[in-house]
Amino acid sequence: MRRRGLLRQIILARSSAVFESMFTSPQGPGSVEDEQLNVIPVAEDKEALYQILSWCDLRCKRSWDLKDIQLALRGAEKYGMKDVIAHIKQVLTLGRGIVEAEPVKLYAIAIRYGFEELAHTAAWETLRLTLEEWPDVPELADIPAIALQRFQK
Secondary structure, eight states, rough: HHHHHHHHHHHHHHOHHHHHHHHHHHOTTOOOTTTTEEEEOSSSOOOHHHHHHHHHHSSOOOOOHHHHHHHHHHHHHTOOOHHHHHHHHHHHHHHHHHHHEEEEEEEEHHHTOOOOOHHHHHHGGGGSSGGGGGGOGGGGGGGGGHHHHHOOO
8 A cells, every 4th residue: 555655656756846845844733644555635626636636646547537637627627747747638639529519618728728729629629619519618717808708709
């Protein structure tokens, strides 16, 4: 058990400078020592943590649902996981099925995380939708109004 925990700790430390500093700094109040491994409380729930961690470890099975990918992106951004964000961007860019299935949501996500080329591709994909087919996408509230104006053009 200790070996698996240590491996996870190494994977996290390599994925995030934030986690690396957490693991190497003295533990404060609220932390627990578990077989000499640091246990660090985080704000994310179990599902969000699973999504973040699944993108850190190449051995993990990942969800391709945009809701889950957003959880991973939020966590990766929070914990400074630039390589994880770049990997998610690459996967989303190559995943034509995701663009076709949810272009409006993907546009909002792409704008939110600075994936300009992906946002452009998703915007073009929305042209095949009629106004009646346009879904309500709460993620559009997370982007600047200028991005929404450009999207409409």
